[in-house]
Amino acid sequence: MSSPTIVRTSTAELYDAHVLKNYARPALTLVRGQGTQVWDDAGNAYLDFTSGIAVSALGHCHPHWVASVQRQAAELIHVSNLFRNPLQGELARRIVQHAGPGRVFFCNSGAEANEALIKLARLHGVQKSGAEEKCYKIICAKHAFHGRTYGGMSATPQDKIQHGFRPLVPGFAFGEINNLQSFVDLVDDATAAIFIETIQGESGINPCTPEFLRGLRRLCDERKILLLLDEVQCGIGRTGKFYAFEHADVWPDAIGMAKGLGGGFPIGSMWVSDRFAELFHPGNHGTTFGGTPLACAAALAVLDVIDRDGLLAKVRLQSGPWLAALQQLAVEFPQQVLGVRGLGYLVGVQMASDPAPYLAALRERGLLAPSAGGNVVRFLPPLNVTPADLVKSVEIFRSVLEAKR
Numbered sequence: 484m485s486s487p488t489i490v491r492t493s494t495a496e497l498y499d500a501h502v503l504k505n506y507a508r509p510a511l512t513l514v515r516g517q518g519t520q521v522w523d524d525a526g527n528a529y530l531d532f533t534s535g536i537a538v539s540a541l542g543h544c545h546p547h548w549v550a551s552v553q554r555q556a557a558e559l560i561h562v563s564n565l566f567r568n569p570l571q572g573e574l575a576r577r578i579v580q581h582a583g584p585g586r587v588f589f590c591n592s593g594a595e596a597n598e599a600l601i602k603l604a605r606l607h608g609v610q611k612s613g614a615e616e617k618c619y620k621i622i623c624a625k626h627a628f629h630g631r632t633y634g635g636m637s638a639t640p641q642d643k644i645q646h647g648f649r650p651l652v653p654g655f656a657f658g659e660i661n662n663l664q665s666f667v668d669l670v671d672d673a674t675a676a677i678f679i680e681t682i683q684g685e686s687g688i689n690p691c692t693p694e695f696l697r698g699l700r701r702l703c704d705e706r707k708i709l710l711l712l713d714e715v716q717c718g719i720g721r722t723g724k725f726y727a728f729e730h731a732d733v734w735p736d737a738i739g740m741a742k743g744l745g746g747g748f749p750i751g752s753m754w755v756s757d758r759f760a761e762l763f764h765p766g767n768h769g770t771t772f773g774g775t776p777l778a779c780a781a782a783l784a785v786l787d788v789i790d791r792d793g794l795l796a797k798v799r800l801q802s803g804p805w806l807a808a809l810q811q812l813a814v815e816f817p818q819q820v821l822g823v824r825g826l827g828y829l830v831g832v833q834m835a836s837d838p839a840p841y842l843a844a845l846r847e848r849g850l851l852a853p854s855a856g857g858n859v860v861r862f863l864p865p866l867n868v869t870p871a872d873l874v875k876s877v878e879i880f881r882s883v884l885e886a887k888r
């Protein structure tokens with residue numbers, strides 16, 4: 484076996500020579516993970532509050548997840564959607580248990596789940612207006628992030644994401660979250676759906692208020708348009724409810740999910756309520772890889788552990804003191820920390836300046852966290868993080884703030 488030093492050099496060289504340069508990332512190579520910890524190729528350990536961007540819901544290499552995936556990999560991995568497989572039906576049943584009466588489509592990513600939502604909106608518009616190209620508008624939110632495909636990107640009104648890729652898909656308009664009137668003003672007879680993140684993730688952890696969500700629900704009912712919620716980042720338990728919209732007791736017509744669903748294995752899905760599920764029929768949507776036995780085994784393992792270990796209640800219980808401790812940092816370091824936003828384990832710390840030097844300092848002290856838009860340090864611990872690790876994250880953050888005072 485080669486020594487770690489040689490591995491590190493060659494990883495950097497291989498990236499420099501062969502990997503597309505579409506990401507700006509630190510020179511950190513991760514080689515192993517266990518629970519909330521990951522190790523780099525020099526043997527340094529980190530507390531991982533990135534969780535692969537809210538994906539590794541059970542931390543790294545959870546024993547039940549690993550056993551399920553290993554067992555399934557030795558049994559049946561992929562058959563395509565030309566055939567049934569028993570795990571896809573069971574996973575759909577489990578999602579319906581959380582989301583309500585409806586049906587589930589499986590894909591491989593958040594962007595694909597959102598594409599399915601956008602296509603659902605188009606089908607609804609055709610049914611509502613009786614013709615194509617008459618009712619197709621989708622009202623999204625300013626500062627939204629819905630993914631990098633043409634549909635998702637067209638629903639993402641950010642120049643840094645759209646630049647160079649125009650012309651976009653037509654028919655998207657943008658209101659302001661928590662400003663119901665701005666959505667009311669945009670609805671007309673050509674509107675098919677309202678499509679928003681329950682909590683905006685990439686743009687800096689900006690939650691929709693319960694009143695706003697209830698207002699959108701009423702608006703959609705009155706105007707016979709779909710309420711589509713992107714729960715790709717905030718769903719699957721991250722806020723202490725299975726879906727973030729449950730906090731507002733507002734139920735959408737369809738949901739996009741991905742990230743945490745597979746616990747690290749790529750899987751996305753769209754749930755659509757019974758009322759609108761018949762808009763899809765054989766032949767009008769599909770994907771080769773969606774809902775493979777292996778992907779479904781991974782997702783079922785995540786849902787099993789969430790239930791078995793009571794993780795939703797744990798997130799609600801443990802996030803309170805942790806959020807309070809982070810808020811306290813805003814009191815102690817008002818020059819640097821302007822505030823803390825979020826719910827459960829989807830948390831944004833609003834910094835007064837560019838978060839990049841803070842993230843680098845956190846990394847040097849052994850804590851991995853991503854940024855989010857608008858000078859935000861984002862913390863996304865796994866759902867089964869221990870109170871001790873939550874305390875440790877605050878201590879590391881405090882030491883960074885002290886050093887930079």
Ligand SMILES: *Cc1c(COP(=O)(O)O)cnc(C)c1O
Pocket residue numbers: 591592593594595597628629630631680684685713714715716717741742
């Ligand atoms: C990450 C994310 C997406 C895109 O998911 P991918 O799996 O990267 O395609 C879409 N919406 C939200 C809210 C996200 O956080």
